Amino acid sequence: MSARRVAFEVLRAVNESDAYANLLLPTSIARAGLNEQDAALATELAYGTLRRQGTYDAIIAAAANRDTSEIDPVVLDALRLGAHQILSTRIASHAAVHETVEIVRHSAGNSATGFTNAVLRRIARETPGEWLERVERAARSDDERLGLSTSHPVWILRAFRRALAAEGRGDELTDLLHADNVSPRVTLAVLPGLGERPADLAPTPYSPIGARSGGGDPHDEVAGGRIRVQDEGSQLAALALSRAEPVRPGERWLDLCAGPGGKTALLAAEALAHGATLEANELVPARAGLVRRALEGVPLPVEVSEEDGRDRAGHGEYDRILVDAPCTGLGALRRRPEARWRKQPADVPQLTALQGDLVRAGLEGLKPGGILAYVTCSPHLAETAGVLADVRREWGDRIEELDARAVLQSISRTPLDLPAPADGSGRAQLWPHRHGTDAMFISLLRRR
Numbered sequence: 206m207s208a209r210r211v212a213f214e215v216l217r218a219v220n221e222s223d224a225y226a227n228l229l230l231p232t233s234i235a236r237a238g239l240n241e242q243d244a245a246l247a248t249e250l251a252y253g254t255l256r257r258q259g260t261y262d263a264i265i266a267a268a269a270n271r272d273t274s275e276i277d278p279v280v281l282d283a284l285r286l287g288a289h290q291i292l293s294t295r296i297a298s299h300a301a302v303h304e305t306v307e308i309v310r311h312s313a314g315n316s317a318t319g320f321t322n323a324v325l326r327r328i329a330r331e332t333p334g335e336w337l338e339r340v341e342r343a344a345r346s347d348d349e350r351l352g353l354s355t356s357h358p359v360w361i362l363r364a365f366r367r368a369l370a371a372e373g374r375g376d377e378l379t380d381l382l383h384a385d386n387v388s389p390r391v392t393l394a395v396l397p398g399l400g401e402r403p404a405d406l407a408p409t410p411y412s413p414i415g416a417r418s419g420g421g422d423p424h425d426e427v428a429g430g431r432i433r434v435q436d437e438g439s440q441l442a443a444l445a446l447s448r449a450e451p452v453r454p455g456e457r458w459l460d461l462c463a464g465p466g467g468k469t470a471l472l473a474a475e476a477l478a479h480g481a482t483l484e485a486n487e488l489v490p491a492r493a494g495l496v497r498r499a500l501e502g503v504p505l506p507v508e509v510s511e512e513d514g515r516d517r518a519g520h521g522e523y524d525r526i527l528v529d530a531p532c533t534g535l536g537a538l539r540r541r542p543e544a545r546w547r548k549q550p551a552d553v554p555q556l557t558a559l560q561g562d563l564v565r566a567g568l569e570g571l572k573p574g575g576i577l578a579y580v581t582c583s584p585h586l587a588e589t590a591g592v593l594a595d596v597r598r599e600w601g602d603r604i605e606e607l608d609a610r611a612v613l614q615s616i617s618r619t620p621l622d623l624p625a626p627a628d629g630s631g632r633a634q635l636w637p638h639r640h641g642t643d644a645m646f647i648s649l650l651r652r653r
């Protein structure tokens with residue numbers, strides 16, 4: 206199977222069956238037996254098309270003179286893939302049109318080939334800039350225009366703007382939106398005390414255990430589980446808890462929402478190095494299995510339970526708890542190309558209720574003096590400052606927020622640009638455009 210067909214099948218599975226491109230693509234590539242070059246092409250085509258789907262849909266609707274809801278979904282996915290090749294790659298337009306028509310012939314029958322051919326030829330007649338101008342002219346607001354040019358739903362870009370404005374950096378919005386459309390570089394975590402950074406891999410700028418992948422297949426570098434693929438922001442979030450203050454031997458730690466276990470493995474290495482113990486919990490059994498796998502490289506026994514985190518932390522038992530809560534994931538759009546179109550504003554209140562419950566349960570589980578790290582890979586203020594404001598209303602001065610930014614600066618290899626939020630709180634927000642990390646949010650709460 207060709208790279209284009211693999212990309213097309215991934216698009217179909219994502220848009221028809223809610224598949225996740227980042228999970229499906231590697232197996233599809235392996236099944237098709239693509240060589241390295243074709244695998245890279247399939248990835249670029251699938252990721253690029255999914256990321257910019259909103260923009261391409263507007264262009265396809267204009268070129269077809271009909272709403273995309275009136276186009277057969279199979280044909281629409283093929284048109285998206287064709288539009289991506291024509292507008293955003295160096296693939297010759299005639300080849301992109303021809304191949305796409307063949308995909309449609311194969312998947313939807315001969316009857317749709319004429320329409321596909323006509324729409325793509327129309328798209329190929331104008332430059333990407335001309336198309337963008339054309340669809341932007343039809344936009345009803347500046348935000349809709351920005352959403353079209355950067356391929357973000359308006360509600361998401363508004364949430365980003367509010368989060369950036371809360372730290373006085375509203376002017377970085379466009380940089381952030383563009384950063385979301387670029388695949389992140391692969392970073393590795395070298396588990397402290399267990400692995401050593403290979404001499405040929407450069408350190409990452411911030412995480413003291415971070416390394417840049419050499420560019421080949423990172424699986425060659427992660428053998429043994431002591432060097433792991435992990436976003437640099439995730440590394441910093443886990444270290445913010447383990448290094449918030451010196452560890453007293455015998456401390457008990459809990460990772461309350463651990464799946465798939467990236468931060469658990471790092472916490473386990475930290476616990477092992479400092480004489481602490483660690484337990485992990487994950488609601489979804491399959492994900493709890495991934496946590497156990499992630500722990501294989503760390504010679505520390507870690508019990509992994511499969512409970513609802515709201516009932517798991519007990520009362521006054523732990524010195525440190527990580528609540529890396531389920532969230533919208535709006536801070537990791539670079540990695541999950543379809544996520545921006547799938548998430549809905551209605552997801553937010555459901556998640557914030559759960560996030561608040563998990564933080565409250567975690568606080569109950571802390572010993573007096575214990576520390577909880579509340580972490581999300583979303584910068585949405587409702588999921589970050591909003592959740593904490595609710596918790597604070599309830600817990601009042603029984604908790605204090607530590608200066609997470611100072612903790613991160615003390616951990617980081619080089620100074621992080623972390624402006625203080627307007628409310629003067631100690632929370633920290635990382636950003637793809639500014640730090641090259643996912644937009645991780647980190648707050649450290651001490652139970653008094």
Ligand SMILES: C[S@@+](CC[C@H](N)C(=O)[O-])C[C@H]1O[C@@H](n2cnc3c(N)ncnc32)[C@H](O)[C@@H]1O
Nearest residue numbers: 462463464465466467468488513514529530531
């Ligand atoms: C953001 S992820 C954690 C990522 C993980 N810490 C890592 O670094 O690999 C949140 C996890 O919480 C789990 N989860 C969802 N609801 C939960 C609940 N009520 N109790 C415990 N875990 C839950 C999800 O299945 C998901 O695996």
